[in-house]
Structure formats: structure tokens, C-alpha cells
Amino acid sequence: MRLEGKVALVTGGARGIGAAISSAFAREGAKVVVGDLLTGEGEATVEAIERQGGEAIFLPLDVTDEGSWERAVSATVARFGGLDVLVNNAGIGMRATLEEVTLEQWRRTMDVNAKGPYLGMKLSVPVMAARGGGSIINMSSIAAMVGGEASAAYRASKGALWALTKAMAVRCASQGIRVNSIHPGDVVTPLSQPFLDQPGRMEERAAMVPLGRLGQPKDIADLALYLASDESSYVTGSEIVIDGGRIAY
Numbered sequence: 001m002r003l004e005g006k007v008a009l010v011t012g013g014a015r016g017i018g019a020a021i022s023s024a025f026a027r028e029g030a031k032v033v034v035g036d037l038l039t040g041e042g043e044a045t046v047e048a049i050e051r052q053g054g055e056a057i058f059l060p061l062d063v064t065d066e067g068s069w070e071r072a073v074s075a076t077v078a079r080f081g082g083l084d085v086l087v088n089n090a091g092i093g094m095r096a097t098l099e100e101v102t103l104e105q106w107r108r109t110m111d112v113n114a115k116g117p118y119l120g121m122k123l124s125v126p127v128m129a130a131r132g133g134g135s136i137i138n139m140s141s142i143a144a145m146v147g148g149e150a151s152a153a154y155r156a157s158k159g160a161l162w163a164l165t166k167a168m169a170v171r172c173a174s175q176g177i178r179v180n181s182i183h184p185g186d187v188v189t190p191l192s193q194p195f196l197d198q199p200g201r202m203e204e205r206a207a208m209v210p211l212g213r214l215g216q217p218k219d220i221a222d223l224a225l226y227l228a229s230d231e232s233s234y235v236t237g238s239e240i241v242i243d244g245g246r247i248a249y
């Protein structure tokens, strides 16, 4: 039980990578709050965790809304007595070039992927500090680290989150709070599925990966588990790439 006694809030926990993280955390003894816009999927994730003997609740959460964060953090504390681990995982994709992306799409991407984690950290840090520390995990992407023709807004939003991770790691170290970012390559989830389902695309993307396959949500959940646990107690301000070697070229 690597997370025994810990309370974790996972944003975007209803499906994809967030659901895998929620279920891995619960399996290792954490009490898990699944926060998401998607109530049906979120409740299904909680039911699956409970069927495996874990403890979890679903809370409606829009990461772009400060009031929504206030309600989610106070409901977490009311239910489980505090907060030890925050996973800022909720995110949206935006496959458009700089010329194509509209101002509204740019704002929405930055709102969900960068403002969301900012609000989450702002409201969670005091609660985590009151418990003597904790771990914050920010879901960035290799898209923040390398260029590409498309996804200008997405890359910028994930780059902002990467830099914010560094800022918060230094700011929060004296409070016992560690802050790290995870940078996945392609992972098969509902977000990437429409793109990967195009004919030949899955094979083409897998061929770009030295390990020869795309990522699965469980791969990312295993890394999040390490960062959430005390096994990573000397790791902060780090960006961890998990992409099967894709950007090692």
C-alpha cells in the first residue's frame, strides 16, 4: 500500500489517463477524489474503484472556474480531512497551426491546460501545507518540449504548465510540497483516439517510438504513483518524459 493514508484529488479523473491514475492510487490505499466535468463517466470510474475494494468519490469540477475549485477542495477536506496529492491532469487537445487557431480556441486551451492547474495549486497549496506537505503532479506533454507544425496553442499551454511547475517547486519546497511534471508521448485515450483512428495513423505513430508501441494510460499511472508516493521524496521541480524514447532521437 504505497499511498496508505493519503488523500488525492485527480482532475479529469473520469476517463483516460486520469481514470487510470485514480484507480492506481485507490489500489495503493489512497482515498481518491475524482474531479471532472463528466458526471456519468466520473461516477462509473468511482464505482469501478469501489468494486475493487478502493475508496473514492466523484465531485463535479470545472478546472477553469475558481468557485468550482473552492467547492471541490473544501468538499475533499470535509469528506477526507485534508489533501496530500493533487494531480492536475484535466486537459484538452487543440490540433491547429498558429495561423488556424482562433483566439477563442487559444483562450480555451490556455484556460483548461494552464489556468486550471494554476487555480488548482493556488487553492490546494494552503490545505496541503496545513498537513505538513504533499505532492503535486502536473500533466504536461512532450509537445511542450519539441516543435511541430500543428498544435501551437496546445504546445504553449503545456509549456506554461511546465514552467509553472518549476516556479511552484521552488515556492513550495519549504512547505514540504513537491511539484513535478509528467510529459507523455502518444497515449491511447478518448482524447487521442479520433486522431489515432485515422487509417494507418496508429502504425505511423508507433514507428516513431523506439520501444515500438504507443503509451497506455497504465504506463502514465505507474509514474504518477511513484511521484505521489514517499518513494519520490527527493524529487521536485523535475520534468519526467514518458514516451517510449520518442524524443530521445
Ligand SMILES: NC(=O)c1ccc[n+]([C@@H]2O[C@H](COP(=O)([O-])OP(=O)(O)OC[C@H]3O[C@@H](n4cnc5c(N)ncnc54)[C@H](O)[C@@H]3O)[C@@H](O)[C@H]2O)c1
Binding pocket: 011, 012, 013, 014, 015, 016, 017, 018, 035, 036, 037, 038, 061, 062, 063, 064, 089, 090, 091, 092, 093, 112, 139, 140, 141, 142, 183, 184, 185, 186, 187, 188, 189, 190, 191, 192
Ligand atoms: N493522450 C495523449 O496522447 C496525451 C499525451 C500527452 C499529454 N496528455 C495529457 O494528459 C491529460 C489527460 O489526457 P487524456 O488523454 O486522458 O484525455 P481525455 O480526454 O481522455 O481525458 C481528459 C479528462 O479531462 C476532463 N476535462 C476536460 N476539461 C475539463 C475541465 N474544464 N474541468 C474538468 N475536467 C475537464 C475531461 O472531461 C476528461 O475526462 C491531458 O492533460 C492531456 O493533455 C495526453
